[in-house]
Amino acid sequence: GAGVSQSPSNKVTEKGKDVELRCDPISGHTALYWYRQSLGQGLEFLIYFQGNSAPDKSGLPSDRFSAERTGGSVSTLTIQRTQQEDSAVYLCASSTRSSGETQYFGPGTRLLVL
């Protein structure tokens, strides 16, 4: 595709359920990033992938959050036992390399935990 795509665009779930968020980066982009944007907050970094490996998971807020990337392309962010404070927009970005190149952002997934 022409840009980064994310699915679903919106997700409403009940507290305690698990959710999976998907990111399709731009073809050929080896670096992939997940961010979270909470109401009234700036974007916060969650995790970075280079290829299939995640050298930096420092931004994941708790062990309920995990992410994987297979085949150096699609990535999935999983939130287990969702809490209301997990409600946010989850943004994915990709770049050709990790070393300072422009990151291209997807439209985000809006997650609402009731």
Add this chain to the structure above:
Amino acid sequence: KQEVTQIPAALSVPEGENLVLNCSFTDSAIYNLQWFRQDPGKGLTSLLLIQSSQREQTSGRLNASLDKSSGRSTLYIAASQPGDSATYLCAVISMGSGYSTLTFGKGTMLLVSP
């Protein structure tokens, strides 16, 4: 830890005005600085990327400046139009262990009225 502050948090101007958005950062050891635009319910669109060795970048009616030593960047929008209404985000790009990380400000919400 890098902290990015954007002032003002919100700005409302009549169409045609020139305006300046401000961004400051606490750690001057940055790699690049990037300005983004975010429309309601949408992802981020990159506007300008300034490398640390540069002083400014221009694209159309937009001009971004960077003063690393003082930890400041400004985004100048000339002859504002209603279509410029959006949230503008400043992001500082730092290099970690071989990869870049973005630290975002909370944004300036701009409203340009006809």
